[in-house]
Amino acid sequence: MDKHAVTHTLDQLAAVLELKGESAARVRAVQRAARSEILATGRSSALDELREQVPPGLVEMLRIPGLGVAKVRQIHEALAIESLGELEAAAVDGRLAALPRFGTKTVEAVRRGIASLRQVAGPRLFHHARDEIERVRRALTGLEGGGVQRVEVAGAVRRRCEIIGRLDLIAVQADPAAREALIHRLAQTPGVTEIGGQAGTITLRFASGTVVDVLPTTPDRFGLDWIRATGSSAHVAAFEDRARTLGVSLEGAFPDETRAYQAIDCAWVPPELREEGDALEAAAAGRLPHLVEPADLCGFLHCHSHYSDGTVTIAEWAAGCRAAGYDWVGITDHSQSSPYAGGLRAEDVAQQHAEIDAVNAGAVGLRVLKGVEADILTDGTLDYGPDVLDRFDFVIGSIHSRFGMSEGEMTRRVLAAMDDPHLTILGHPTGRLLLQREPYAIDLEQVLRTAAERGIAVEVNADPHRLDLDWRLVRRARELGVLISIGADAHSPAGITNVDIGLGIARKGWLQPADVLNTRDAEGFLAFARQRRAVTA
Ligand SMILES: [Zn+2]
Ligand SMILES: [Zn+2]
16 A cells, blocks of 8 residues: 555544544544554554544545634534535525634635535546536536537436546537537636547536536437437447347437437436446336336435434424425434444433424324434344334344454344344445445345345435445345335435435336335335334244
């Protein structure tokens, strides 16, 4: 491992410890202890575990010039902010400027810092890429000249991939001869420093480092070109192969995607499915799934209230979820021995449940369910006795510690937890943090088979830093008959929008409404949890 990478890991370790409020002496001691492990293995198990205890968005905020640990903690504590998106909103609406020691100058610096953080070239998380490409798309749409009628997002963002390398747009121009005018127009986009490109694509480089490929097209070629600019190379190759085999010329007019797919005897393929593999075969055979949609979801699952590390009350969760259109919400605070500060102590369960009952008695149109995110301890037991677990409507079991176990040990640990009839849902099943931490070693095939057998749902954790279960395995889970639960893992109502990102992963995994636990009404969901307890108890 090179010196640079070691330093980087040590810096991250220090940042996370400082965010937790550890003293400088303690930070140095932990760094000293971790150094030889990092040199030997390239990783730090201490860092892996600490990352569970600090929202990843806070670590990202430290990269903004002018925001040190003290300011980031102040923002988190005073405004309950834990992501760059929320921070940006607070910078815009004045909440940030109203904090002590935050003037308009600092706020301006924060806004610039967020913008440049997002606009780094190279792999980035889906939600950052989506926000960034949308800004560029709007900037191009708003420019005068060049005869551009329409600009649309293409590429991996449109396919809703979890990590995005290149950013792709398609621009519709009435007059194909006006390419020069288009280039001239693109050069006026704010921040563009360089224009290049090949094979028809125009590549924009921004001062910030962002690179965006723009594919110019005409109205009558738009459908076919949007397919080409969206699909993985495997999907595009399969499309063209099929056209060749059928003797279909792709030189004609294809003003929309449906007509282009029809030309090769296929149904329109949802962008999420345009990866490698058999989507096109399924489209030809009329076997494409009817993918789950936002309107299919009635229940909101996996959120933390102020009873653990969340920032709002039960009543505020109920109000937020009702406003977002849900029929029910399952509150799941952390359990007692969670390494997170302030897991729900057994003696506080009664108080939390009384509060939920009161909200249910007063609320109209939304039901609050009593759940918990119980730690799966190292021996595979859940973090409360059966008498306490019995009092919850449902239980998510998750691993938050000892990520470094061998595959055999970790698999045994999770399978042991699945022996407990209280376990309704297995939470973030691999523990990965995208671009930060690899999944822990575990035999997921065995875990998924067991989940199918026992009627345990498996989570697609919709936190954009996790997106765990991976969509490739979601598809496998579906084949095995595992029910999938989309869990927001939200710590404040701003995280309600995580669900949409998780839904993209569910769709990439070919899930239909019946495959997703959140599409059931409250009674249906409760029946699922009860059945699990009755069958195995
Ligand atoms: Zn968790
Ligand atoms: Zn959680």
